[in-house]
Each structure stands twice: as structure tokens, then as C-alpha cells.
Amino acid sequence: MQSSACILSQKRKERFVPGPVRSKPCFRCEKAKLSGREKEEARERRQGGHCRLASDLYVSPDTAFLVAPLLPPLRSSSRFPDFDQGGSMHSTNLLLEEPIRMVSILEPSKPSFFPAMTKIVGTLGPKSRSVEVISACLKAGMSVARFDFSWGDIGYHQETLENLKVAVKGTKKLCAVMLDTVGPELQVVNKSEKAILLEADASVILTPDQEKEASSELLPINFTGLSKAVTPGDTIFMGQYLFTGSETTSVWLEVSELKGDDVVCTIKNSATLAGSLFTLHVSQLHISLPTLTEADKKAISTWGVRNKIDFLSLSYTRHAEDVREAREFLSKLGDLSQTQIFAKIESVEGLTHFDEILQEADGIILSRGNLGIDLPPEKVFLFQKAAVYKCNMAGKPAVVTRVVDSMTDNLRPTRAEATDVANAILDGSDAILLGAETLRGLYPVETISTVGRICYEVSLQLNKNGWLKFIVKTLLSPEGNIKRSLPLDLYGYNILQAEKVFNQDLYFKKTVKYVGEPMTHLESIASSAVRAAIKVKASIIICFTSSGRAARLIAKYRPTMPVLSVVVPRLKTNQLRWSFSGAFEARQSLIVRGLFPMLADPRHPAESTGASNESVLKVALDHGKASGLIKSHDRVVICQKVGDASVVKIIELED
Numbered sequence: 001m002q003s004s005a006c007i008l009s010q011k012r013k014e015r016f017v018p019g020p021v022r023s024k025p026c027f028r029c030e031k032a033k034l035s036g037r038e039k040e041e042a043r044e045r046r047q048g049g050h051c052r053l054a055s056d057l058y059v060s061p062d063t064a065f066l067v068a069p070l071l072p073p074l075r076s077s078s079r080f081p082d083f084d085q086g087g088s089m090h091s092t093n094l095l096l097e098e099p100i101r102m103v104s105i106l107e108p109s110k111p112s113f114f115p116a117m118t119k120i121v122g123t124l125g126p127k128s129r130s131v132e133v134i135s136a137c138l139k140a141g142m143s144v145a146r147f148d149f150s151w152g153d154i155g156y157h158q159e160t161l162e163n164l165k166v167a168v169k170g171t172k173k174l175c176a177v178m179l180d181t182v183g184p185e186l187q188v189v190n191k192s193e194k195a196i197l198l199e200a201d202a203s204v205i206l207t208p209d210q211e212k213e214a215s216s217e218l219l220p221i222n223f224t225g226l227s228k229a230v231t232p233g234d235t236i237f238m239g240q241y242l243f244t245g246s247e248t249t250s251v252w253l254e255v256s257e258l259k260g261d262d263v264v265c266t267i268k269n270s271a272t273l274a275g276s277l278f279t280l281h282v283s284q285l286h287i288s289l290p291t292l293t294e295a296d297k298k299a300i301s302t303w304g305v306r307n308k309i310d311f312l313s314l315s316y317t318r319h320a321e322d323v324r325e326a327r328e329f330l331s332k333l334g335d336l337s338q339t340q341i342f343a344k345i346e347s348v349e350g351l352t353h354f355d356e357i358l359q360e361a362d363g364i365i366l367s368r369g370n371l372g373i374d375l376p377p378e379k380v381f382l383f384q385k386a387a388v389y390k391c392n393m394a395g396k397p398a399v400v401t402r403v404v405d406s407m408t409d410n411l412r413p414t415r416a417e418a419t420d421v422a423n424a425i426l427d428g429s430d431a432i433l434l435g436a437e438t439l440r441g442l443y444p445v446e447t448i449s450t451v452g453r454i455c456y457e458v459s460l461q462l463n464k465n466g467w468l469k470f471i472v473k474t475l476l477s478p479e480g481n482i483k484r485s486l487p488l489d490l491y492g493y494n495i496l497q498a499e500k501v502f503n504q505d506l507y508f509k510k511t512v513k514y515v516g517e518p519m520t521h522l523e524s525i526a527s528s529a530v531r532a533a534i535k536v537k538a539s540i541i542i543c544f545t546s547s548g549r550a551a552r553l554i555a556k557y558r559p560t561m562p563v564l565s566v567v568v569p570r571l572k573t574n575q576l577r578w579s580f581s582g583a584f585e586a587r588q589s590l591i592v593r594g595l596f597p598m599l600a601d602p603r604h605p606a607e608s609t610g611a612s613n614e615s616v617l618k619v620a621l622d623h624g625k626a627s628g629l630i631k632s633h634d635r636v637v638i639c640q641k642v643g644d645a646s647v648v649k650i651i652e653l654e655d
């Protein structure tokens with residue numbers, strides 16, 4: 001297992017190895033005791049020799065053959081505890097094999113009812129709070145609305161939420177609500193909102209005295225402990241980067257002197273700061289403020305309770321204890337005991353405690369905005385791949401932020417951003433979180449639809465390959481040279497699957513292996529459902545669930561087809577009144593890759609007993625047909641309980 005700390009400790013002075021760079025095991029990993037399974041894996045690696053290694057890393061057998069002799073042999077005396085896992089999280093699930101016909105890339109994807117499997121979280125704010133814009137956002141594919149309490153008051157966010165409710169009714173698109181806390185965020189408070197001109201080489205003082213007026217010489221901040229936390233020579237990053245998505249409104253400061261509670265800084269670049277709030281970021285510094293601040297608690301216990309928030313996005317989560325405390329706080333707030341906590345990893349401190357945080361949290365937000373400042377740039381990708389992989393193995397949703405900053409002011413993302421979105425999905429992310437782009441960007445709806453189209457294209461490729469529908473087979477000569485490509489049906493030997501971007505098979509096996517044995521009954525059933533669905537080329541999986549657990553476990557195995565998660569409400573009581581469960585569970589699946597929730601009518605039986613009676617299954621199938629997901633003669637895999645037994649069924653639809 002790649003330890004989070006080892007991302008930071010790896011040195012770049014690696015010996016040149018063709019293909020993916022192999023890292024030295026870090027001091028901590030080398031010291032780490034190997035578990036039984038790890039020992040077994042290490043043994044397998046040794047036995048596998050370079051060929052296995054090469055075929056793991058390189059996709060087509062012919063390149064593997066060429067590359068294998070170039071790889072240094074594995075030292076049998078040395079352990080690479082993170083390599084096998086590391087290799088799998090980097091590239092082995094991705095199989096973009098040669099030969100792909102380049103012109104085929106240009107073929108527009110056929111309009112289809114196949115949905116984008118990746119979810120989009122949109123932050124609602126000044127440019128996205130009218131009923132019209134929110135409705136358009138929902139239609140464009142937003143399934144979770146994020147309310148960022150770093151700015152705006154409770155009344156403002158309530159107005160936006162009322163509009164969201166109207167939009168949900170009007171569009172009939174389900175949308176979950178996420179409250180994003182302020183947390184220990186350092187902020188410059190500019191009450192007058194006058195633009196502040198900062199010039200390179202001049203001095204500016206950061207003071208905790210918030211009564212003072214902000215100016216080019218003096219900036220009041222919301223934290224008293226800064227002068228005790230920094231030392232001369234430290235750099236401080238300041239600006240509206242996090243809100244505007246633009247780096248040109250940011251300033252680098254260097255601490256030159258500490259005067260009591262004040263911090264005197266030298267300005268490193270000229271910039272004009274506009275607006276009422278700028279965030280400060282001091283690289284790799286622990287801020288002695290609680291993760292859940294008093295202001296956050298107030299927002300949660302008023303706005304949060306009133307609106308039954310589905311997700312709490314816990315900013316600057318630094319330890320597992322932060323999550324436990326938030327959970328304890330939520331547990332006393334009635335319905336909010338059902339709210340899921342998504343830990344935001346946005347500092348090196350959070351990264352260091354990633355594993356334990358993941359155990360406590362319901363999901364993870366890879367807050368690349370802040371973390372991107374805290375981490376050396378060359379380490380960001382490694383964090384992303386490692387963190388997403390760990391989330392995938394834990395079966396917990398991974399959400400990636402800051403993907404198309406430039407769309408805040410532009411109709412098109414940069415090519416780097418467009419590729420980044422697809423890569424984040426291929427890495428295994430469940431959802432993409434849009435911040436400044438929808439909050440105060442000029443094109444909130446276009447941003448969602450552009451990101452949605454990328455998600456759709458990736459999902460389509462994954463599904464297409466899962467079905468092996470349009471696969472072109474390459475024939476190899478006995479020497480292993482590529483002879484020509486022919487359609488699948490014509491020949492039956494030496495297959496190289498082209499146009500394949502995701503090796504579901506390998507992913508599945510790794511996930512099963514990671515869980516180990518014995519597997520819980522439910523996970524065994526859930527993984528079998530995915531296996532069966534792929535083998536019989538099912539169009540969808542229908543999963544009955546009450547707690548949402550079964551559906552989440554199915555999603556964990558990354559089916560290539562949509563999963564209709566049929567949430568069956570349960571009658572529950574809190575001693576005072578009776579109510580039905582189900583609404584939270586349905587909305588909370590709106591952030592999980594591939595899950596499409598449907599709330600069942602609790603009065604219906606699971607299946608029809610007579611021809612005429614309405615059943616949950618019939619409603620689900622009708623819903624699938626009406627939305628175009630399934631049609632006559634399609635196969636559908638169903639995961640449900642019959643009596644006491646959990647079963648996986650395969651049905652073939654009639655005309």
C-alpha cells in the first residue's frame with residue numbers, strides 16, 4: 001500500500017527506467033511490517049519476474065515483449081511494498097491500446113440514452129442562483145448542489161436553496177444538497193470592499209485587529225496566532241484564487257519581520273485585490289483553529305437542519321478525529337444523523353493522515369485548489385492517483401475539485417483542463433466538483449454541460465468496451481507483428497482489443513483481492529451482480545436497497561452499465577412520530593459513480609404476484625424503458641432479497 005507520507009518523501013533523483021517511473025520504497029514503507037497478504041503479493045511479484053511486471057505496465061503484448069528486457073530485474077532481497085498497488089493505481093486499469101484508428105476519434109458519439117456515469121457537483125452563488133439558471137444546471141447534469149459557507153450569510157444561501165427546490169420540482173431532476181464549511185481558513189477582511197493595490201517590493205502588515213480598515217499597507221486577518229506560527233523567510237499566498245479561479249489576482253508575500261501579533265511582509269508581485277474577502281495560505285503550516293468552527297456549527301444547526309443536508313463537506317480535515325467530532329455534532333441534530341461527511345483533503349496535514357480519515361469519512365473531496373498550493377506541483381498527480389485508488393478500494397466516493405478554472409471566464413476549457421477531467425475519471429473519481437466556474441463564472445451552465453460531455457464520452461468508451469461491441473481485432477503474425485485489423489466476427493485468434501480504455505476485468509480482480517477472504521455476504525453478492533452484468537452484457541443493474549449499502553457496494557466494482565438503485569423506504573420511529581426512510585439514501589447516491597436512484601412506493605410488493613398488480617420491479621423496469629436505458633430483449637441483472645436470501649437474477653426482457 002502506498003503510504004501517504006511516502007508521496008512527500010520520494011526523491012526525484014531516480015535512475016532512468018523506461019515507462020512509468022519506479023519509486024524507491026520510502027523509509028517508512030521499508031520499515032513497515034508486511035501483512036500476510038502483502039507478503040504473498042511480494043512473493044508473487046518476485047516469481048512473476050519482469051514479464052509479469054511489464055505486462056502489468058504495458059498494454060499490448062508486443063510492446064511488453066520489447067520492453068521487458070529493458071526493465072531492471074526485481075531485487076529479490078528488496079521489497080517494494082507500494083509497487084504492486086502503485087502500479088495498479090497508475091496505469092494498469094487503463095488500456096488505451098494500439099492500434100486505435102485515429103480517425104475514429106473524430107466520429108461523433110451517437111446520441112444515446114446512455115448517461116454519464118460520473119457525477120457533477122456545482123457550487124451555487126451569484127451567477128447560478130436564479131430558478132432559470134439552476135434549472136439549466138440540473139438539465140445539464142448537476143446532481144449535487146454545493147453551498148460554500150466561506151462567504152455569504154445564511155439568509156442568502158436559504159434564498160438560493162428555495163430556488164433550487166423550485167428548479168428540482170420543475171425539472172423533475174433529483175439534486176442533493178452539500179454544505180461546505182469555512183473551517184480553519186485564513187481570510188483577509190476588507191470591509192469597505194475598496195480595491196487594494198499591492199506593489200512588488202513594498203511592505204504590507206498582516207494584523208489580527210479586524211477593526212482596522214484594509215489598505216495597501218495594512219491587511220486585517222481573521223486569526224490572532226499568525227505571528228506565532230510563521231518565521232521570517234516563510235512565504236504566504238494570498239488572493240481570490242479560490243473564488244475567482246484566476247491566478248492573476250493572487251499575491252505572494254514573504255515574511256520579513258514579526259512585531260507582536262503583526263506580521264510584516266514583503267510583497268513579491270504586484271496585483272490588485274478586489275472584493276471583500278481574500279484567503280491566505282501559508283504552506284504546510286498547522287493553523288490552531290478548530291476544523292469545525294463556531295460559525296460552522298451555527299450554519300449546520302440552523303441552515304443545515306432546516307434543509308436536511310445530505311452532505312457535509314468538511315473543509316481542511318486534518319485528522320480522523322475531525323471527522324469523529326463532526327459526526328458526534330451531527331448525531332445530536334435529528335435528521336442530520338443521516339448526513340454523510342465528506343472530508344476535504346486540502347493540506348499536507350490532511351494528506352499525511354489520509355488513511356485514517358478515509359476510514360472515518362463517508363467520502364473524500366480531493367481539494368486540489370488548496371492542496372495544489374500546499375504540495376509541490378510535481379506531487380499533485382501522485383496524490384490524486386493514490387487517494388482516488390484508496391477511495392475506490394474502500395468503496396467510498398472520491399470527488400475531485402478545480403478542473404476547469406479557465407471556464408470561469410471562457411466558453412472553452414484549455415486542452416490541459418479537458419484532458420485533466422477525463423484523466424480524473426479514468427483514475428476512478430466518482431464526481432467532479434465545480435467551484436468558481438459555476439459560483440461566479442460567466443458560463444455556469446456551459447461549464448456543467450462541457451464537463452458533462454467529457455464525463456459522458458469517457459463513460460461511453462468504458463461501456464462500449466465493457467460490451468466489446470465495436471471492438472476491432474488485430475491479427476498478429478506468428479512473429480508478433482501486427483498484420484491487419486478486422487472486425488471481431490470474422491476471425492478468432494490472437495486478439496488485441498482496440499479502443500479499450502479501462503480494464504474492468506483487472507480492476508474487478510484487484511478489488512476482490514484487496515478485500516480478501518472471507519468476503520461479507522453482501523459484498524460477495526454485489527460483486528457477483530457486477531460480474532454477471534458484464535458477462536451477460538446487461539444494459540443495467542437494478543439494485544434493491546434500503547440503507548443504500550448494497551448499491552454502494554455494486555458501484556464499488558465499477559460496473560460499466562448504469563445501476564438503478566431502487567431505494568425501498570422503511571417505516572421508522574423516533575418514539576415521537578413515524579416516518580419513512582429513503583430520501584437521504586436516494587439523494588446520497590447522486591454523488592456515486594454509476595448510481596441512479598429511484599424512490600420506490602413502499603406499498604408495492606417487490607415483484608408482481610399477479611399479472612395486474614404493480615410491483616417495485618415493474619415500476620423500475622418501466623422507468624428504465626421510459627428513460628431509454630433499456631429496451632426489448634435487453635438483459636437486466638437484479639440484486640434483491642427474496643425471503644431471507646440475497647439473490648442475483650438475470651432476466652431477459654420480452655417485446
Ligand SMILES: Nc1ncnc2c1ncn2[C@@H]1O[C@H](COP(=O)(O)OP(=O)(O)OP(=O)(O)O)[C@@H](O)[C@H]1O
Pocket residue numbers: 522525543544545546547548549550551568606639640641642646647
Ligand atoms: N425492499 C427490498 N426488497 C428486496 N430486496 C431488498 C430490499 N432492500 C434491500 N434488498 C436486498 O437486500 C440485500 C441487502 O442490501 P442493503 O444492505 O442495501 O439493504 P438493507 O435492506 O438496507 O439491508 P439490511 O437488511 O442489512 O438492513 C441486498 O441484496 C439488497 O438488494
Ligand SMILES: CC(=O)C(=O)O
Pocket residue numbers: 344346366367368369370371401402435
Ligand atoms: C474546493 C476547495 O476547497 C479546494 O479545491 O480547495
Ligand SMILES: [K+]
Pocket residue numbers: 148149150180181182183315
Ligand atoms: K469552504
Ligand SMILES: [Mg+2]
Pocket residue numbers: 242346367369370
Ligand atoms: Mg479549499
